[in-house]
Amino acid sequence: MLARRDGAGVRLLTRRGIDWTARYASIATAVATLACRSCLIDGEVVIYPLRYGRQPQSEAVLFAFDLLELGGKDLRRAPLEERMALTKLIRKSSWAVQSNEHITERGDIVFRHACKLGYEGIVSKRLGSPYVSDRSRHWVKSGLGALKLCWTSG
Numbered sequence: 001m002l003a004r005r006d007g008a009g010v011r012l013l014t015r016r017g018i019d020w021t022a023r024y025a026s027i028a029t030a031v032a033t034l035a036c037r038s039c040l041i042d043g044e045v046v047i048y049p050l051r052y053g054r055q056p057q058s059e060a061v062l063f064a065f066d067l068l069e070l071g072g073k074d075l076r077r078a079p080l081e082e083r084m085a086l087t088k089l090i091r092k093s094s095w096a097v098q099s100n101e102h103i104t105e106r107g108d109i110v111f112r113h114a115c116k117l118g119y120e121g122i123v124s125k126r127l128g129s130p131y132v133s134d135r136s137r138h139w140v141k142s143g144l145g146a147l148k149l150c151w152t153s154g
Contacts, residue, residue: 030094
């Protein structure tokens with residue numbers, strides 16, 4: 001999901017360009033309150049099921065993992081370390097926008113801990129790397145199939 005905030009307002013767009021702003025109004029509201037005049041955030045929407053009384057409900061949260069533009073400055077070619085300003089930008093935002101934790105440990109150690117916690121996987125990004133919207137030599141996604149091996153191998 002791309003969360004775009006600019007002079008026209010906030011739009012939440014899928015990878016295929018479908019506008020889901022109305023579907024995830026709580027996320028759009030949270031992005032609208034960020035302390036910036038414009039931004040473009042790449043992230044993933046996660047739905048948390050909640051129970052209120054007898055009616056199951058769900059809440060959508062945007063887990064933001066990259067900052068592509070801030071205040072009119074294109075950050076896609078900027079090194080990862082500069083794009084980590086995302087954490088500071090969303091620190092005081094609503095619960096509907098969360099930052100993915102950046103851990104600077106060896107990937108195999110982080111992955112082992114992710115397996116133990118039952119996480120879907122991890123994404124490892126090379127320090128100094130620019131943003132790339134698709135698979136890249138600068139980042140590696142480890143998950144699902146590898147997690148099954150992790151769980152069965154003890």
